[in-house]
Amino acid sequence: MMKNAIITVSNLTKIYKNISAVNHISFEIKQGEIFGFLGPNGAGKTTTIKMLTGLIRPTEGTATIQGKDIRTQIVEIKKTIGVVTENSNMYDELSVLDNLRFVGQLYDVSRLDREKRIGELLKKFDLESKREAKFATLSKGMKRKVTIAAALMHSPQVVFLDEPSTGLDVLSTRVLRAMIKELKALGVTIFLTTHYIEEAEQLCDRVAILVNGTIKTVDTPGNLITTTNSKNLEEAFIEITGLKEEIMLVEKEGKR
């Protein structure tokens, strides 16, 4: 067991109608670490995040975040975590400002701190000119930024980012990556899922690779590249997930 583990996952399992979406996974994440959770579509990444953040209950196993059990202390856990889900789940009818205010209220952030924090986040994400705009009218990238800002409203200790860069343009992606590094510098622990393997290589201290609900490996990007004799993490990922043959087959089909 790690000394300074902030997240400990043991035998976490989710079964939907006899189909095992996540199958007895165990791993630990250190305080202040950026932990990448990678895998092909349907590997069980989002299901794992949903279990860790209390959106669904595990079928078996459990996890602790800051020593608190997700099965019995989920409300306490939610006070210290921020979550960016796959979808930008803010209210279309409300303005950017009202959306952030509402999230701050849900987390019981005092009025003074709330307004100060909103100002900081709007500035950081370059959203000041959009503060009165309704969420529905924003571009996909802007919506993503507001959703990320909302997850940071209560200055969480652990942040779960499920595909955060999806839909962002190059500049916004860079801002996001810089912000993730900034959060790490502040001691915040990041749990990141992404389809952009180069993003994981650039940002993550360690990555777990998930295939069909089972963890294949957990290691640093550097070690994974070395052990698989690959040029980069993407190649290592392809090797570990067994996608190499499938990719070759697809490329062959494409040439025909």
Next chain:
Amino acid sequence: MFKEEIKGSLYIALKDLKMYYFKPPNLSWGIMFPIVMALAFILRNPSGVKDLASGLIAMSILFAATSAEAIVIVFERRTKTFERLLLAPLSLQAILFGKVIGGVIFGFLMSSIFLIGSVIFLGVPFSNTGFLLVSLVLSAFVFAAFGTLVSVAVKEIFDAMTLANFFRFPMIFLCGVFIPVSALPSFLHPLAYVLPLTYSVDLIRFFITGSYDIVHPAVCVIVLIIYSTVLFYLSVFVLKRRIER
């Protein structure tokens, strides 16, 4: 902890009122529908206008408290915004309590409009303002909790409307809104006793006219409290089951 939960519930209620309730479709269900129904009966029997007040007020609570309530959670689950609430550090009870309170406030406001209208335009007297207002809130809680139960039980907005109307429309005719339950054929009485609107109408009638039709006001209060509790906790149970699946 309890204070945080109550605050969270109130913020959810205020957000729902702003986003969903004070919108034309809800105002038409809460105001226009009861007026149109009442006018139809008044035209047929102009002498019974004053007797209609309690039924009209109860009907306005029923439709105002349930019309948005029954679809809000279904809608938010479809747009994934309900996830936003589930991620907040609030218990399921607090989240659903917030949803119910939105319906209670709207139902109470709509019924108050009818109450004031009945006093001004129909000259309806009422015997105890405080108790009357409490009975409006109690009735609104029952119907908002009913709307919440519908909303957590179904997956589509269309299903929610169908299920809500399956109970709402028969209640108008079986619970003493236009015709006192005592004047209904006796084989319909058991049905009337099962439906919460009967107790709501009789309780409001008592505080307006000083007399009741079939159920003593004390019994009405107890039954409405039981209905509120059962419907609310049933909603929590159903939502919890959905999350655990």
